[in-house]
Amino acid sequence: MTRTEKTAHTADAPGPGAEGLDAHLVVDRGAFRLDVALTAAPGDVVALLGPNGAGKTTALRALAGLVPLDGGHLRLDGALLDRTPPESRPVGVVFQDYLLFPHLSALDNVAFGPRCRGAGKAEARARASELLDRMGLADHAGARPRRLSGGQAQRVALARALATRPRLLLLDEPLAALDARTRLDVRAQLRRHLAAFEAVAVLVTHDPLDAMVLADRLVVVEDGRVVQEGTPGDVARRPRTDYIAHLVxxxxxxxxxxxxxxxxxxxxxxxxxxxxxxxxxxxxxxxxxxxxxxxxxxxxxxxxxxxxxxxxxxxxxxxxxxxxxxxxxxxxxxxxxxxxxxxxxxxxxxxxxxxxxxxxxxx
The missing domain is CATH 2.40.50.100 (RNA polymerase II/Efflux pump adaptor protein, barrel-sandwich hybrid domain)
Structure with missing residues (x-):
């Protein structure tokens, strides 16, 4: 599906019982309150963009089940996930620092998720091998994380998140740990992988270029609230806050x-x-x-x-x-x-x- 086609079909936001993401995330933290609504259909890539402290990471952790909701709701493909523990959610996460297991090979890092979900060792390793091959890492399957470059580690982390076949993929500043030269190459690779992902992907970033290149739709968050959302082109052409204007x-x-x-x-x-x-x-x-x-x-x-x-x-x-x-x-x-x-x-x-x-x- 092209970006134009994906953008067109994003306009039909999923509702209760529909496929995709339907979330209203309310988290109270004393002086800070997150109140963000997010909807996305399968195949959409949504970027949460905003300054430090805006609530982007809190929103991502709430979607993952790592932060409980104080209000609102979270539905994925029509199923209410508000009280579902993190390990039981059909959600894959790529953390900013990747958090690969240092004692496991790339293959076993990727196979870890399917094994935890009940897959046999041979089945889990076969799925991991297929994903690493798709990521261009077949020759590095036996390497441990310390032997991988930053870009290779990022792709292993992405493969590990995809190995459980999630219906929601969460990426927390996935390119922040890379140097400028590596970032350029990995951004292009990540864009191709996200374009082929058939479920919902939510990307958290403070980098406008990452958001503009990778996402079909931007949701700009400031002080725990959505201040603007739309396609990258719409947001860039018609900024509605000083923060967005400065970014573009x-x-x-x-x-x-x-x-x-x-x-x-x-x-x-x-x-x-x-x-x-x-x-x-x-x-x-x-x-x-x-x-x-x-x-x-x-x-x-x-x-x-x-x-x-x-x-x-x-x-x-x-x-x-x-x-x-x-x-x-x-x-x-x-x-x-x-x-x-x-x-x-x-x-x-x-x-x-x-x-x-x-x-x-x-x-």
């Missing part, structure tokens, strides 16, 4: 639209090409911002704000400037452009953005 690299403002003009608080206005009325968000990329030392007179840009350089940092092959003033924003410039403008913290500048480079949408 956009300047984001909330204001009130009157036609093509958006009033941001009691201060500045932003001119857009969209004709809207009422509460809206306005977003534009840092690369859409042009800086000038003097007020421009020949610019065709409809938006012009007087600002001050608050900070400068290297951002890829560009310089990112943080600006304060009439409108707080970030701007990306080439290194020669920044040098030509003589940009330093405290320097006054004029920032311009063309209306066509802004994007306004209902709040």
């Amino acid at each position: 690299g956009l300047n984001l403002y909330q204001g009130r639209a009157d036609g093509h003009t958006v009033h941001v608080g009691a201060g500045p206005v932003i001119t857009t090409t969209e004709d809207l009325t009422g509460p809206v968000f306005v977003a534009f990329p840092p690369g859409a911002v042009t800086l000038h030392r003097e007020r421009p007179t020949a610019s065709s840009a409809r938006n012009l704000w007087r600002c001050e350089i608050a900070g400068l940092e290297t951002h890829g092959d560009q310089i990112r400037a943080d600006l304060t003033g009439e409108l707080s924003l970030t701007a990306d410039l080439t290194t020669p452009a920044a040098a030509e403008l003589g940009l330093q913290p405290g320097v006054a500048v004029w920032a311009t953005v063309k209306a066509a480079q802004t994007h306004a949408y209902p709040a």
Whole structure:
């Protein structure tokens, strides 16, 4: 099933008695309360994305049965799992540090789950061997975890989670322990394996690239609540919080639209090409911002704000400037452009953005 097909069929959320995941996770921890609803159909890959402390790992542990629910419900393929012990749930988990048994070979690590579920040794090993072959690890079946690279250990952990044929696969920051070079390769491999997985997969991550590449749908959690959900493209195009805007690299403002003009608080206005009325968000990329030392007179840009350089940092092959003033924003410039403008913290500048480079949408 292609990502487009999977996204289309995600729209029909499963209900009681249906196949797939239907969860409302409520966990009280004194000052912190998790209250998150999750639905997914078989074949869906859902990413829980959010900052540290948002409740992502608590949600994953609740799905696994490692944290009891204080409210809500958890159904998988129509079966209520609220009181089902973790070892009896049709759930596979890939932990952040993989937690492979150091004294067992890769083959026996993968065979461990089926053996615990009652499979004979020969049957369990045959299933493990098949999975390791599918993961491209047939030549490493006899290796113990310390002899495996980070990417190989991640694939063994995934094979072990799949060996019990789970109806729900949970992945807790599955790429966090890898270096940048290994991460690139393993991410591509993991995407292929998840695309072939026929049940529900839930991925927990704080890395937007992992989420965008691996998942069909994003559920963004902040302070224990869902603040936005949708396809990766929808979330990237229409962020609804500063956290999401920062992740996808956009300047984001909330204001009130009157036609093509958006009033941001009691201060500045932003001119857009969209004709809207009422509460809206306005977003534009840092690369859409042009800086000038003097007020421009020949610019065709409809938006012009007087600002001050608050900070400068290297951002890829560009310089990112943080600006304060009439409108707080970030701007990306080439290194020669920044040098030509003589940009330093405290320097006054004029920032311009063309209306066509802004994007306004209902709040």
